[in-house]
Amino acid sequence: MRHTHLSTTARLEAFSDGVIAVIITIMVLELKVPHQDGIAGLYAVIPTLAIYAVSFAFTGIYWINHHHLVHRTEEADELVLYANLFFLFCLSLLPFLTSYVLEKKMDSFSVALYTSSMVFTGFSFLLLRLAIARRLRLAGKLEIQDTSVQHKHLYSLLTYLVAIPVAFYHPHLALGLCAFVTIIWITPTAGVKPREEDAPFPRP
Amino acid sequence: MRHTHLSTTARLEAFSDGVIAVIITIMVLELKVPHQDGIAGLYAVIPTLAIYAVSFAFTGIYWINHHHLVHRTEEADELVLYANLFFLFCLSLLPFLTSYVLEKKMDSFSVALYTSSMVFTGFSFLLLRLAIARRLRLAGKLEIQDTSVQHKHLYSLLTYLVAIPVAFYHPHLALGLCAFVTIIWITPTAGVKPREEDAPFPRP
Amino acid sequence: MRHTHLSTTARLEAFSDGVIAVIITIMVLELKVPHQDGIAGLYAVIPTLAIYAVSFAFTGIYWINHHHLVHRTEEADELVLYANLFFLFCLSLLPFLTSYVLEKKMDSFSVALYTSSMVFTGFSFLLLRLAIARRLRLAGKLEIQDTSVQHKHLYSLLTYLVAIPVAFYHPHLALGLCAFVTIIWITPTAGVKPREEDAPFPRP
Amino acid sequence: MRHTHLSTTARLEAFSDGVIAVIITIMVLELKVPHQDGIAGLYAVIPTLAIYAVSFAFTGIYWINHHHLVHRTEEADELVLYANLFFLFCLSLLPFLTSYVLEKKMDSFSVALYTSSMVFTGFSFLLLRLAIARRLRLAGKLEIQDTSVQHKHLYSLLTYLVAIPVAFYHPHLALGLCAFVTIIWITPTAGVKPREEDAPFPRP
Numbered sequence: 001m002r003h004t005h006l007s008t009t010a011r012l013e014a015f016s017d018g019v020i021a022v023i024i025t026i027m028v029l030e031l032k033v034p035h036q037d038g039i040a041g042l043y044a045v046i047p048t049l050a051i052y053a054v055s056f057a058f059t060g061i062y063w064i065n066h067h068h069l070v071h072r073t074e075e076a077d078e079l080v081l082y083a084n085l086f087f088l089f090c091l092s093l094l095p096f097l098t099s100y101v102l103e104k105k106m107d108s109f110s111v112a113l114y115t116s117s118m119v120f121t122g123f124s125f126l127l128l129r130l131a132i133a134r135r136l137r138l139a140g141k142l143e144i145q146d147t148s149v150q151h152k153h154l155y156s157l158l159t160y161l162v163a164i165p166v167a168f169y170h171p172h173l174a175l176g177l178c179a180f181v182t183i184i185w186i187t188p189t190a191g192v193k194p195r196e197e198d199a200p201f202p203r204p
Numbered sequence: 205m206r207h208t209h210l211s212t213t214a215r216l217e218a219f220s221d222g223v224i225a226v227i228i229t230i231m232v233l234e235l236k237v238p239h240q241d242g243i244a245g246l247y248a249v250i251p252t253l254a255i256y257a258v259s260f261a262f263t264g265i266y267w268i269n270h271h272h273l274v275h276r277t278e279e280a281d282e283l284v285l286y287a288n289l290f291f292l293f294c295l296s297l298l299p300f301l302t303s304y305v306l307e308k309k310m311d312s313f314s315v316a317l318y319t320s321s322m323v324f325t326g327f328s329f330l331l332l333r334l335a336i337a338r339r340l341r342l343a344g345k346l347e348i349q350d351t352s353v354q355h356k357h358l359y360s361l362l363t364y365l366v367a368i369p370v371a372f373y374h375p376h377l378a379l380g381l382c383a384f385v386t387i388i389w390i391t392p393t394a395g396v397k398p399r400e401e402d403a404p405f406p407r408p
Numbered sequence: 409m410r411h412t413h414l415s416t417t418a419r420l421e422a423f424s425d426g427v428i429a430v431i432i433t434i435m436v437l438e439l440k441v442p443h444q445d446g447i448a449g450l451y452a453v454i455p456t457l458a459i460y461a462v463s464f465a466f467t468g469i470y471w472i473n474h475h476h477l478v479h480r481t482e483e484a485d486e487l488v489l490y491a492n493l494f495f496l497f498c499l500s501l502l503p504f505l506t507s508y509v510l511e512k513k514m515d516s517f518s519v520a521l522y523t524s525s526m527v528f529t530g531f532s533f534l535l536l537r538l539a540i541a542r543r544l545r546l547a548g549k550l551e552i553q554d555t556s557v558q559h560k561h562l563y564s565l566l567t568y569l570v571a572i573p574v575a576f577y578h579p580h581l582a583l584g585l586c587a588f589v590t591i592i593w594i595t596p597t598a599g600v601k602p603r604e605e606d607a608p609f610p611r612p
Numbered sequence: 613m614r615h616t617h618l619s620t621t622a623r624l625e626a627f628s629d630g631v632i633a634v635i636i637t638i639m640v641l642e643l644k645v646p647h648q649d650g651i652a653g654l655y656a657v658i659p660t661l662a663i664y665a666v667s668f669a670f671t672g673i674y675w676i677n678h679h680h681l682v683h684r685t686e687e688a689d690e691l692v693l694y695a696n697l698f699f700l701f702c703l704s705l706l707p708f709l710t711s712y713v714l715e716k717k718m719d720s721f722s723v724a725l726y727t728s729s730m731v732f733t734g735f736s737f738l739l740l741r742l743a744i745a746r747r748l749r750l751a752g753k754l755e756i757q758d759t760s761v762q763h764k765h766l767y768s769l770l771t772y773l774v775a776i777p778v779a780f781y782h783p784h785l786a787l788g789l790c791a792f793v794t795i796i797w798i799t800p801t802a803g804v805k806p807r808e809e810d811a812p813f814p815r816p
Contacts, residue, residue: 018225021630085264222429426633
């Protein structure tokens with residue numbers, strides 16, 4: 001009876017995967033077929049495709065980080081479940097804000113809103129990280145400090161914070177900064193690649 | 205051949221997770237980009253965002269409760285499967301009723317309908333609870349009585365029942381009551397927190 | 409190297425659950441908020457809700473049957489995978505045909521088309537059943553003959569076949585026949601209930 | 613601490629299944645109910661249904677291949693996760709390009725775009741294949757060379773490449789070539805069927 005409220009993370013992962021899978025995919029419904037025929041239509045749709053790609057990458061990178069974060073703990077308490085729901089809520093606003101930016105033709109305010117939501121989602125992810133750290137502490141486990149990933153989080157957050165004021169002067173540059181964050185994440189960190197290659201045997 | 209119709213709850217959980225994940229996420233498609241530019245657009249969209257947040261929290265809390273409820277049994281019979289389908293059907297009306305409230309600009313009738321659906325969904329969840337209790341009884345297992353959660357269910361239901369007549373006099377107050385239910389759930393119950401902290405060892 | 413093309417059914421189930429979860433839920437997007445205010449709006453939306461309920465029940469019952477069918481085999485070959493895809497394709501037309509019936513205001517042709525699709529989906533489910541029977545045979549396992557479920561399939565199919573010509577004379581009656589099929593499935597078969605209650609011990 | 617960045621493929625599969633399930637199903641939202649009543653409406657909708665069927669088959673075949681590909685490795689590194697995201701991104705454009713072809717009434721440019729996206733998605737799948745091959749190499753495992761599947765990939769890619777210029781002269785023929793690729797995949801390869809039937813015992 002004691003641990004009624006603790007549950008394995010299996011279903012938390014399954015539900016989060018489902019929600020993130022829907023978020024990442026329904027954004028494609030915002031892509032509207034252009035009125036122009038031929039190559040002109042393709043040109044017209046390129047900015048839309050570019051923002052869709054940024055939002056897709058943003059969501060995908062969060063999925064990978066969520067994956068690593070939840071992997072650390074084997075059980076979730078109520079606080080972790082609610083922090084996870086709050087994170088998913090913030091992330092679920094992304095398709096809305098993506099279409100906001102598109103319908104407002106990337107004006108300053110809509111791009112600032114889009115960038116602010118990225119800061120906000122980062123903040124909700126930090127809350128989830130803290131809730132999981134608390135759970136690990138209560139379970140008497142050591143929290144893994146993955147400094148290279150934490151640095152990436154910090155740099156991303158700083159870039160988004162810089163992008164907000166930039167949006168009011170040069171919205172395209174602000175979107176470019178958001179796209180640049182993707183490159184931070186895809187770039188392998190110095191420590192990761194060697195760690196794998198000199199691994200004497202694969203993890204079972 | 206005897207227990208052909210019994211099945212593990214693994215796939216019941218997976219399917220329910222999928223349906224709830226789609227329900228919780230497609231509501232974001234109801235969020236329409238406002239016509240106004242700049243900060244005025246953001247103001248115009250705030251009531252919409254608030255109702256979306258209430259519906260998201262409502263669905264999310266049901267997911268957590270569904271999670272705990274189904275976790276109690278290891279196998280599902282036909283009755284559990286159909287009760288689960290009926291619960292998912294009731295829950296699936298939420299995106300429709302959320303857009304109902306939004307398009308009717310939160311008039312009394314739409315808010316009363318929205319609140320009634322919350323009572324109705326609560327009723328279908330009770331049926332699922334009874335079907336699972338019957339399964340546990342047939343399997344010779346004791347049903348866990350989690351009184352703090354049952355009290356929360358009772359208070360939620362009473363709040364929704366009060367919100368229905370309130371909707372006809374003051375629809376915004378009725379929606380506020382619905383939002384208040386979320387707080388009931390997020391608040392840790394007196395018994396939960398200590399139970400975890402004095403746990404001598406984590407559950408395997 | 410021999411059985412490269414055989415795979416466990418775990419991912420087949422996960423993918424099918426995902427597709428069926430999306431099918432069953434996106435139908436709610438077809439529910440349009442009525443123009444009328446107050447109770448008149450609710451009356452106007454009732455036929456729509458009724459057809460949504462029939463389509464939801466139809467999809468849900470297929471999910472339960474799919475669940476039981478796939479459960480019989482532990483591995484899937486290419487034929488099972490393709491038969492499963494074909495079944496999902498037929499089922500995925502249901503949201504389209506549901507909105508077809510709704511937009512055509514339940515005229516004879518649209519209802520006949522809707523009913524035909526139910527026959528067609530039943531046929532694709534039969535193909536999946538045969539593909540799985542072949543797999544079990546190749547694996548040297550006996551196929552379980554669940555006659556009560558097979559009778560339900562037969563009665564359902566016959567009801568749908570009767571409903572097609574009926575649609576041209578009385579479309580509402582044809583839809584009523586489709587709704588009636590749901591009752592066939594929900595009704596516990598004579599053999600099922602006792603089997604559970606006199607079970608000496610629960611299946612591990 | 614060494615292999616923090618390696619993770620099992622379970623959640624990669626779950627997430628990919630979710631995304632592919634949504635992609636394959638939301639395409640049905642593009643099917644619009646025709647204005648014509650009766651059989652004329654059905655005739656009007658047949659080309660749409662045909663393209664939907666091609667896109668569904670295309671996505672479904674990728675799901676099967678993804679299933680087999682990811683099955684080879686037990687763990688995924690960052691490169692595999694990002695290559696997988698890129699593949700899902702390419703695949704997620706399919707619903708958009710399907711509606712592109714439909715709204716442009718299958719004109720040459722839209723069909724060429726649709727066919728090009730199939731080549732592009734094939735290319736992203738090749739990258740995922742290479743990322744998984746690298747992972748297997750780092751883990752000291754032998755890569756399975758499934759030549760019959762690799763030949764099918766090659767023939768598919770060649771057919772799509774031929775279909776692009778064909779689209780500018782005869783768009784319907786180009787779509788027919790895309791549909792033909794489905795047949796390549798469904799056709800059992802010479803080596804597969806016997807392999808199963810002379811299997812002395814089923815794989816555990």
